[in-house]
Amino acid sequence: MEYNRTTPSADGYYMPAEYEPHKGCIMIWPQRPGSWKKNAKDAEQAFCAVMEEITKSEPVYLAAGKKVLARAEAFAAQQKEKYREAIACGRHFPVTVFEAETDDAWARDMAPTFVKKGGSVRAVNWSFNAWGGTVDGLYASWKLDDAFALDFAKREGYFCYDAAPFVLEGGSIHSDGEGTVMVTEACLLSKGRNPQLSKEQIEEKLKAYLGAEKVLWLPRGIYLDETNEHVDNVCAFVGPAEVVLAWTDDPKDPQYPLSLETLQYLELQTDAKGRKIIVHKLPIPDVPVCVTPEDLEGYVFEEGEDTREVGERLAASYVNFYFSNGAVIMPAFGGKNAESDQRAAEILHSICPQREILPVYARDILTGGGNIHCITQQIPQGKAEKE
Template identity: 45%
Template sequence: MNDTDIATERRTATPAELGFSMPAEFAPHDACWMLWPQRPDNWRYGAKPAQAAFVAVARAIAESETVFVGVNDDQYENARNQLPSHIRVIELSSNDAWMRDVGPTFLTHPDGRLAMVDWEFNAWGGLNGGLYFPWDKDRRIRQKIAEVLGIERFITPLVVEGGAIHVDGEGTLITTEECLLNPNRNPDLAKPEIERLLCAYLGVEKIIWLPRGCFQDETDGHVDNLCCFVAPGEVALTWTDDDSDPQHAISREALGILEAATDARGRRLTVHKLPMPGPLTIAETEASGVDRLSSSRPRQPGDRMAASYVNFYIGNSVVVMPRLDPAHDDEAHAILENLFPGRRVVAVDAREILLGGGNIHCITQQQPRV
């Protein structure tokens, strides 16, 4: 085989065929990537309260691993002065701050190589229900990070956000039909074709489909707000015992599917219930601080937010969870301490992140150790 043949094979082979796969979040990391919030039509009062929350998250994760924060040029000096010196601030333009969804999905190879999947991104629905326009800067983030790290980038036309998938690192992926089968994501692809592409690009062998994500989740039901792997064969699930709350039926439906499922290695899943905070709604003062633009999602007083303790980040030595509701914060903290006995659970005030439409897992992306 000559050099041309090898190059052609490399271009046509999928990551799985080349031996790459996506590790679990609870596997060791080299770093965590974040972005800096600033857009006034999503974050109230010029994003100053949100910036303080992002700094707290970055500080907590930096106890555990290197943290990179990408910043638009006009906010570089502000971010650099707010963030501790050991957190690496780099100029990385974005339309908003959801690194989980606009950033790369990292892959590793048994020979020690790092690579990434560059999904298509359309701002959670494009012109059919998307959350803002334009999203041109967000689409370039993955290419820029690949060049910074000097790693291979596998480009796919499949529209997938990082928050739409969770893997166990042993061949199993969990996602929701509400998101990946939504007509505003991949309207020309049927479920079997989406499964084939997920397996080809992430190196997984089995996909567990949950019907819906959390109630009123503006991402069209991202799984990372509802359910996540905490260990091989174990998942955490957001839960409420209040059968009058719409979330109850969603969580009960998911519980039945998870308890009946087996993973790629044939194991039955153990499901750990995390209490749902709230319900939490946007206050009048919180909504009044947001600019109203036709190209972005409005924030109205009384709107229910898709609050979830499942939206936490698993670092090397810490688990960073959102502090959202005094009635349930301590219970959720205790459950996570039991699930991660080798890590310190750090609770961060995260309502300001929730007001923007997501939470701690949504604003972070782990770079696995190779």
């Protein structure tokens, strides 16, 4: 692995869109007691369900710490046996487990961001500080998470650009692969990220390391999103100059003014190629997803770690989906939101008719603080540049 002191943009590299072909997907086995209750048993089931759907069309590279390595390997072995013939014929894909110690399991924010040029793919490492560091970060120690991107790039032989000490998470950026990147002001201008930099300086960093020509600064994200309102929970590119936006028609819902402000902003914007942005409204669950007393059973919070309270509203959104090579892996919340789940799946099918829409019950991921997009990181199709 090499650390290049130039930038992707200077070398002709850019961040591709998530709906472009993938080599595979990075995930991390959950185990943090302050994120995943009862030894992460419920979370494990949800993560495994997501992996099972992803491997229908692409491989999964699964990191696991020493304490949970055997469980991760057992799952991978079970999948290999279950789909042995399909994997041999290329109709299903394996889960490859490797040992890596992390503080938590949010692969989107900790794994490398990948950039490409032609058939060549390189990695980008950002500084990670648990979504705000000592200002408003969600846990006190993030050293292992911060090291993960560089470690993965070295393991897989990717030429790596090191953007540190610039703080950024993968969930806070969305690219159309054609020069336009979306972020939220609420996140990127938060005091816990890069307070020494102006908005203009932050934009120049994004352009340099993502190969972007234009940055769309959405004002807000999802109500009470503890990441300071990552863009991946509120708005996502589904095509060039085409996005889905988390929405509600209820003016009494606290999400309403946030989404309305974002919609009004997008209606006035064009992308890097001068095209008007097509906005598809993707309604949030009709019934707010809130923390129950049962949800709080079995957590073990460390000193300095963000905690949960009964009645706390969680940042539930259907926008937090993952594009696999053959599908959209969509979070579903079940129960009183069964109709909302169905509506979201139908909307996404109308927008992405060439892909299968695969809802996965994801409430047990949401209670950890994120959702399906947050626990996944795509690797673009292409050749890794070796050392």
